[in-house]
Every structure is written in structure tokens, then in C-alpha cells.
Amino acid sequence: MAIILFDDNARETLLPLTFTRPVADLRIGILTIAEKWGKYLATGFSYLTQPYLQIKYPLNIAEGNIFINGSVCPDEELLEAIDKLAEGEALSQQGKLIAVKLDATAAAEFSLAEQNYSPIEYTGQLVSITYPEHIFKKNDQELKKDYILLTKGRASQPVSSTNTVLGDQLFLEEGASAECAILNTLHGPIYIGRNSEVWEGSAIRGSFALCMESQVKMGTKVYPGTTVGPYSRVGGEINNAVIWGYSSKGHEGYLGNSVMGEWCNIGADSNNSNLKNNYADVRLWDYSHKSYRNTGLQFCGLVMADHAKCGINTMFNTGTVVGVSANVFDAGFPPNFIPDFSWGGAKAMEEYRLDKVLQTAAKVISRREHRVFDETEIAILTEIFNTTKQYRQF
Numbered sequence: 001m002a003i004i005l006f007d008d009n010a011r012e013t014l015l016p017l018t019f020t021r022p023v024a025d026l027r028i029g030i031l032t033i034a035e036k037w038g039k040y041l042a043t044g045f046s047y048l049t050q051p052y053l054q055i056k057y058p059l060n061i062a063e064g065n066i067f068i069n070g071s072v073c074p075d076e077e078l079l080e081a082i083d084k085l086a087e088g089e090a091l092s093q094q095g096k097l098i099a100v101k102l103d104a105t106a107a108a109e110f111s112l113a114e115q116n117y118s119p120i121e122y123t124g125q126l127v128s129i130t131y132p133e134h135i136f137k138k139n140d141q142e143l144k145k146d147y148i149l150l151t152k153g154r155a156s157q158p159v160s161s162t163n164t165v166l167g168d169q170l171f172l173e174e175g176a177s178a179e180c181a182i183l184n185t186l187h188g189p190i191y192i193g194r195n196s197e198v199w200e201g202s203a204i205r206g207s208f209a210l211c212m213e214s215q216v217k218m219g220t221k222v223y224p225g226t227t228v229g230p231y232s233r234v235g236g237e238i239n240n241a242v243i244w245g246y247s248s249k250g251h252e253g254y255l256g257n258s259v260m261g262e263w264c265n266i267g268a269d270s271n272n273s274n275l276k277n278n279y280a281d282v283r284l285w286d287y288s289h290k291s292y293r294n295t296g297l298q299f300c301g302l303v304m305a306d307h308a309k310c311g312i313n314t315m316f317n318t319g320t321v322v323g324v325s326a327n328v329f330d331a332g333f334p335p336n337f338i339p340d341f342s343w344g345g346a347k348a349m350e351e352y353r354l355d356k357v358l359q360t361a362a363k364v365i366s367r368r369e370h371r372v373f374d375e376t377e378i379a380i381l382t383e384i385f386n387t388t389k390q391y392r393q394f
Helices: 033-040 078-082 106-107 133-137 139-151 354-366 377-385
Strands: 003-004 046-048 064-069 089-093 095-104 117-123 164-166 169-171 182-184 190-192 203-205 209-211 227-230 236-243 256-260 283-286 290-296 302-304 318-324 342-343 348-349
Touching: 003 033, 033 139, 064 106, 078 095, 089 164, 095 106, 133 139, 133 236, 133 256, 139 190, 139 209, 139 227, 318 342, 354 377
Parallel strands: 003 046, 003 064, 089 117, 164 182, 169 190, 182 203, 190 209, 209 227, 227 236, 236 256, 256 302, 302 318
Antiparallel strands: 064 095, 089 095, 283 290, 342 348
16 A cells, blocks of 8 residues: 655645645654654655655555645554545545545546545544644654654663763664763653764753754753754754754754754854744744734744755844745844845845855755755756745845
8 A cells, every 4th residue: 555645735834844845754753744654654655746846756656545644743543544444535624635545546636626535524633734833833742752653662772871861761773872961851752863962061851852863062952842853963052943954053042943944054153033022923924825924822933944044143033934045144133034045134135046056055965975966956946946036026
């Protein structure tokens, strides 16, 4: 049975994070949503996403197929409901399609616009990701679920006696290490991925995940609900933030209630605000409405898409959205919405030339021996550049 993770309307409301990936490739907790489904179902998966992303994220149809909404996170109750579906039956909740079982012919014609399936209403609690702020808001609960999923029946690698460990929810994968750190798991687990390191003097309060080949630098302070994705490096102060991978926040400065994409870099002593001075609800730029949307949250910081970067001492205001491949610098607070492929800051913004963007991306990605900046990556960034021109009216 092939598992196919499809994008629904959440793809639009999750922009700019989903310009560069299918919805199911979002990381929340320890794993991406797709990886969660793969672990729960013990099988591979493919994606049904935007045409320009489909080459990088291919679609594989088999004789039997389960289409699963890529914005929905799995749990045991939901898996049981999906397993009971017969061919042609669809599981939904309040009009949101969750899953449908289809043969190869019907799978080739799958469409969200035309759903001629036998509906079954799902009455269980659903964890779905619709807006960018849901990623950090729901990260704690997903991290705790992923920790159980990944560590059940397994033994952690030994923990060095130089650490102060509180509680018993600490798991180190093969090659992981921590020295002279405070690791508090009394309120949530701490997961340290393969070949990752927690350096001396760091203080970490779970829930926290440090994915494979990553580092927490000396003296870092990490608060609950935080994930640092693979091949990343962090320092300073981090609170309830999700960093997806291949990104760096390596110096002093605060990152809180935030999401940071892949191939990003935050300059030294940069900070984001996560609380307005008047304690009012935070608004975020919403691409689907081309206006600001009230999140209903009092704490909401920075949303930074893939390949975005900022210079030293950058000050991000509460509820700032930074688009794909934006390059932010200069004194003062930049705008709360920094369009994709923008160059500048508070004083002025201009378009970041595509040729320069591609040169930088090639240099950054070439630093990772197992990753290649190829024609597929160029085509994706070029498509996004053209699609987002409407926002760069400087």
C-alpha cells in the first residue's frame, strides 16, 4: 500500500515556508510530518504537491494507495481509523479531507476539487498544521510524541558524568555527546541525535530535540518546546523555536516563539521580539489574503523561510515574516513583512538579484558534502522568484 501525502489549502496559509517544500515536509517535534507517517506505518511515502516541486518530491502510485493530508500529524487513534477504511472511503473532519484509500486508476485522478468518495466523519482530536505559528505552538506536544516513537524499546548511549541531569527522559543516539551541561528533563524529554554535541556550560530545559550532526555551542540557554534540525548550530538564548536544518544561529541573541527554515543564518547579537509592548495579539503577514492576520497569540516572534539571512545586530519586531532568500541588514527595525528575494532593511529595500541568490545558495549548499545545488534547486528558486515579484513593489 503506497502512502501519498497531499497538499491541501494549508499550503497557501503556510507560505512562505511551503514555497520550497510540500506541507508534509514541515518539521515539527523531532521529525517531519512525512517522517512521522513513515515511522508509524513502517513504510515509505511520496508526495502530491505543486508541479514545480514534484521533481524533487516525486509522486509514486501503486495498485493500492492511501492519500493522507500532509498537514495532519499521526497518532494511534487516527491510524486505527485510517486502517479501517475500505477502498473508496474517505476520512474527514468538518469538511477537511484527512485520508482516502484508492486503487491505481482512482489515484491517478485524485483531486481535492472533486471528491466522489464515501465520507466517514472522524470524531477524534486532530493535530493539524494550518498556519506558521502552529509549528512552534504545537511543537512541545509533537516533540513528546516523537520522543516516545523514536526511543520505545531502545537504550540511550551513555551520558557523561560531567553533566547535571534532572529526570530520566534523556536519550542520546549513537555518536551523540554532552559535556558539562545542565539537562533538565523533569518537564519534558531531551533528545540528542546521531553525532550531535551539547558543548560545555549549556543549560537546556526539555522538551528539546537536537537532530543529527548538530551542535549547541558553549553557554547556550534553551527553553522548552525547541527543536534544532539536522546539520545546524545554535548559541545564545532560544525559547520555543523550531529550526529546520542546515541553519545557524551560532551567537548571542534571542530567538523565541519562532520558525526558522533551512539554509538560514542569523548574525551575531540579532534578536527578535515575541511580545508587543501593549501585550496585544500579534498579527502575521498572510500570503493567502495579502494582508496581516490576527494570530490570537500574545507571544509570536519570527517566521523565516529557506535561504533567508540577516546581518549582525538585526532587530526583528514582534510577528515578522521573512520570505525565501531575503537578505536583511541595516540599523533599526526592518518591516514586519520582508518579501521573498529582498535585499536591505529599515532604511530601504530592493530586489535581490536572482543570479546573486543562486551564487550564494550554491556556495552555502556546497559546504555539505552530501547535498548538491543542482538544476532542480535552481528551477525551484527561479519559480519562487517569479511567483513572488508581486510583493517586491519597492
